[in-house]
Amino acid sequence: EAQVTQNPRYLITVTGKKLTVTCSQNMNHEYMSWYRQDPGLGLRQIYYSMNVEVTDKGDVPEGYKVSRKEKRNFPLILESPSPNQTSLYFCASSLSGTGGSYYGYTFGSGTRLTVV
């Protein structure tokens, strides 16, 4: 089944303790992206990747890191999490990242992160 898999689904951690949220897709998609979703703010893009070893900042990259060493994986790293990073996180992938394609995103099921 074509899908984007995120892990874990739920995570409670303490301030300053490094964590990684994994994201993997099995569709050979070139484009991958991370979003966070907060009440009243909709979906905000954190980072995106156009292909292996090619990443760039979205609208809210502060406090996050990403890497794209393999095409299928795009982990989100929080080096020193803070309470304001408590949010619902979504990973997404697309065959092509350009606006001129007829391919939409496939989203993962989400990771609910709480930083205390």
Next chain:
Amino acid sequence: LAKTTQPISMDSYEGQEVNITCSHNNIATNDYITWYQQFPSQGPRFIIQGYKTKVTNEVASLFIPADRKSSTLSLPRVSLSDTAVYYCLVGATSGTYKYIFGTGTRLKVLA
């Protein structure tokens, strides 16, 4: 980057047609318009995408006027299970690959 504006919420009754309009005044020449549906605590799901005029698939229609500064998602004969948040998304161009979601429209379908 094209910013989108949608109504915050809408109510409808089962069996009615629902039209949700999205404004994107700064849309670029190469941008496509995509709509997504999101249920609580789930990732958004692709509904439909278009560039101009009208696009129809098995779940919705998308109407885009000639100036492309707005678009309308049309859901025919909605049911209770269509209660969700609907997002309009306009693709970026010039190699920036940034996609901006608006705050979405919360559709509530009533029995």
